[in-house]
Amino acid sequence: MANRSVVPFGPQHPVLPEPIHLDLVLEDEKIVEAIPKIGYVHRGLEKLVEKRDFNDFVYIAERTCGICSFMHGMGYVEAMERIFDAEIPPRAKYLRTIWCEMSRIHSHLLWLGLLADGFGFEALFYQCWRMREKVLDMFEEATGGRVIFSVNKIGGVLKDMPKEMLAKFVHNFNEIEKELKDLTEVFLTDYSVESRLRGVGILTRDDAIRLGAAGPMMRASGISIDTRSIGYAAYEDIDFDIVTSNDCDSYARCEVRIKEIFQSIEIIRQAVEKIPGGEISIDIKGNPKGEAFTRVEQPRGEAIYYCRANGTKFLERFRIRTPTFANLTPMLYTLKGAELADVPLLILTIDPCISCTER
Amino acid sequence: MASIMKFTSFALKNLFSKPVTKNYPAEEREYPARARGSLQCKIEDCIFCGMCQRKCPSGAITVDRKARQWSIDRMGCVQCENCVNHCPKSCLKMDVHYSEPDYNKVVTTLEGPPVAPKPELTPEKIAELKAAAAAKKAAAAKAKE
Ligand code: SF4
Ligand code: SF4
Numbered sequence: 372m373a374n375r376s377v378v379p380f381g382p383q384h385p386v387l388p389e390p391i392h393l394d395l396v397l398e399d400e401k402i403v404e405a406i407p408k409i410g411y412v413h414r415g416l417e418k419l420v421e422k423r424d425f426n427d428f429v430y431i432a433e434r435t436c437g438i439c440s441f442m443h444g445m446g447y448v449e450a451m452e453r454i455f456d457a458e459i460p461p462r463a464k465y466l467r468t469i470w471c472e473m474s475r476i477h478s479h480l481l482w483l484g485l486l487a488d489g490f491g492f493e494a495l496f497y498q499c500w501r502m503r504e505k506v507l508d509m510f511e512e513a514t515g516g517r518v519i520f521s522v523n524k525i526g527g528v529l530k531d532m533p534k535e536m537l538a539k540f541v542h543n544f545n546e547i548e549k550e551l552k553d554l555t556e557v558f559l560t561d562y563s564v565e566s567r568l569r570g571v572g573i574l575t576r577d578d579a580i581r582l583g584a585a586g587p588m589m590r591a592s593g594i595s596i597d598t599r600s601i602g603y604a605a606y607e608d609i610d611f612d613i614v615t616s617n618d619c620d621s622y623a624r625c626e627v628r629i630k631e632i633f634q635s636i637e638i639i640r641q642a643v644e645k646i647p648g649g650e651i652s653i654d655i656k657g658n659p660k661g662e663a664f665t666r667v668e669q670p671r672g673e674a675i676y677y678c679r680a681n682g683t684k685f686l687e688r689f690r691i692r693t694p695t696f697a698n699l700t701p702m703l704y705t706l707k708g709a710e711l712a713d714v715p716l717l718i719l720t721i722d723p724c725i726s727c728t729e730r
Numbered sequence: 731m732a733s734i735m736k737f738t739s740f741a742l743k744n745l746f747s748k749p750v751t752k753n754y755p756a757e758e759r760e761y762p763a764r765a766r767g768s769l770q771c772k773i774e775d776c777i778f779c780g781m782c783q784r785k786c787p788s789g790a791i792t793v794d795r796k797a798r799q800w801s802i803d804r805m806g807c808v809q810c811e812n813c814v815n816h817c818p819k820s821c822l823k824m825d826v827h828y829s830e831p832d833y834n835k836v837v838t839t840l841e842g843p844p845v846a847p848k849p850e851l852t853p854e855k856i857a858e859l860k861a862a863a864a865a866k867k868a869a870a871a872k873a874k875e
Contacts, residue, residue: 423787430787430810498740501750515764515824521810529815530764553740561736 375403378711382411386489386715389725393718397711405706407699413729420689425451425659425680428689429523435691436727437518438481439669441474443691443727444523446667446676449603451525453663454680455655463527464605465646469537470513470520471604472635472642476547477506478670479628479635482722483558486625489719490567498554502547509540527652537643544636555629559622568622572705572717575619582704585697586672587631588721590615591623598668609641621720628722658684669694671722693727761826766809768829769802773840775821776800782813782822792837801839804829 376397382390390411396404419431433444445467452459484499507517513532514520522529532540558564574584579592589596590613597613599606614630616623659680667674672694679688698721705717752759761767778795790806791813793799814822 424785427785427787427812430808430812434808492737494741494744495737504750511765512762513764515762515766515811516809519808519810521766521812529811557736557740 374398380714384715386485387718387723388485389723391718391723391725393706393714395706395711395714400711402706402709402711402714405703407703409725409729411729412726416730417689417691420686422685424684425686426525426684428686429525430521432689433519433521433523435693435730436724438478438724439474439671439674439727440519441470441523442667442669442674444520445471445604446665446674446691447678447689448523448525449665449667450663450676450678451659451680452655453665454659454661454678455525455657457526457653457655459527459653460650461605461647462531462649463651465642466528466532466651467523467604468606468609468642469532469540469639469646470510470522472638473506473510475635475670476544476632477503477510478722479632480506482628482670482719483554483625486716486719487558487564489716490564492564495554495557495564502550502554505543505547509543512536513540524652526655527650529652531651537646541640541643544639548633548636551629551632558625558629565622567716568625569620571621571713572709572720573620574701574705576617578704579619579701582701583697584672584701585694586669586722587624587627588672588698588701591627592619593617596673598666598673601666603665603667605642605645608645609638611638621716624720658682659686671695671724671727672697674727691727691730693724693730695721695724695728698723699728763826765826766811766824767827768804768825769807769809769813770823770825771800771802771840772821772823773800773842775819776840776842777819778842779818781816781818785812785816787812798842798844799839800842801837803835803837805832805835 378395378397380393380395381387382392390409392408392411394406394408395402396406416431416435420428423431429444429448432447433440435443480499480503484496484503487493487495487499510520511517513536514522514530574582574588574592576593579589579594584592593615595613595615599611600613611634614627614634616627618626659678660682662677662679665676667676674694675692677688677690678686681687702718702721702723706714709717778793778798778800780793780795783791783793787810788806788808790803790808792801809824811824814824
């Protein structure tokens with residue numbers, strides 16, 4: 372048996388955007404085991420629900436994560452709306468859908484950039500982030516925030532988007548789409564990119580089911596599940612096909628995410644076309660009592676929100692199951708048998724968001 | 731071979747185009763009207779009700795009704811705009827510009843203008859007020875008829 376050595380990896384590492392620590396047990400350059408450790412950015416946000424008015428808690432819920440902040444806020448308010456049994460105005464639903472998809476686009480562009488950075492293609496990294504910047508500018512114009520949007524409230528949304536703004540956004544997204552088409556060529560057919568991604572980190576369909584993968588990680592293994600198709604916000608009225616791939620490797624995950632960006636742009640176009648007029652929020656009176664679950668498709672996969680209220684203005688329990696948590700096990704599985712040089716890439720392909728996971 | 735050169739067109743384009751980044755801070759950034767930069771308070775209109783303090787999720791605002799003081803920990807504020815949405819006098823506003831950076835956590839305190847002293851009630855004044863009230867009552871009774 373070859374000599375075994377343990378290499379500590381993270382929580383501070385040049386390619387890691389998030390603090391995760393791994394003890395990598397190596398045999399020569401091959402990984403035989405990876406032992407994870409998280410807990411560096413725990414903030415106790417769930418516990419805070421007992422001390423903050425349920426209306427104001429949305430501002431805390433959306434601070435769970437800096438990338439999918441809108442959807443965290445939305446998951447919380449949708450759960451609360453279920454407890455109140457409130458039907459929000461259709462325009463608010465459409466606005467939420469548009470913002471959700473914009474979040475997905477900027478999150479996936481961020482990830483593509485990080486992936487390029489991960490395999491050492493800096494110029495490609497900047498190209499992706501340049502595009503993402505445009506999405507952030509649009510967010511700032513529509514909601515006032517670049518990262519945390521603070522536009523959700525229980526009963527609807529706080530800000531409306533006028534017609535001209537929507538038209539302008541669609542125009543901007545058309546431009547982004549054009550640029551992204553060229554960039555897709557690089558990601559999916561460039562020799563150097565392919566050589567780093569093809570056949571790396573295989574997660575077969577059966578393993579993905581057994582280990583409970585979520586989101587693009589799961590869809591890249593040929594499983595066609597997307598929470599958007601069960602319909603929350605305005606997704607019931609929107610036509611879209613679930614993007615999947617059967618390659619099961621890192622390349623497939625990259626492909627699925629790129630295709631999802633195009634899909635999101637298409638969803639935004641549809642939503643802008645169909646968006647009805649009218650109110651954007653309703654008043655909710657009284658204190659909540661009861662419990663509710665909601666499921667939301669985040670850029671990283673399915674997130675689950677649970678709220679339990681006891682008739683006072685403070686909730687009893689708030690819980691989030693984040694997609695990264697579900698994806699950690701498949702990640703550890705793909706690490707086994709991989710080369711040390713591929714570790715950063717394999718961690719990146721699940722699109723980890725450790726800060727969400729720890730809250 | 732061609733598949734190695736996929737990025738070349740981007741590289742060439744970038745080489746001959748203007749930078750995308752701004753020469754900040756020499757070149758000012760234009761903020762959109764909705765941008766949430768820093769919280770401003772029009773202290774003359776404030777009634778020190780403390781609503782903003784109760785609504786602030788990060789506990790950045792302190793209101794002292796007795797001393798007529800309103801203070802904010804700018805670095806504690808997360809720009810959520812919740813206080814702006816709940817102020818009954820609409821004296822809070824989000825400015826598009828961010829607050830100044832600092833080495834210390836400074837708390838900005840604003841003091842309201844002193845309240846004008848209540849006019850003293852002389853016997854003549856009381857009589858006058860009573861007469862006004864009686865006139866009003868009579869007018870109301872007449873209108874009813
Ligand atoms: S809510 Fe408005 S009026 Fe009341 S204390 Fe705050 S700033 Fe003053
Ligand atoms: S903007 Fe939000 S965090 Fe800042 S003072 Fe107002 S309520 Fe508090």
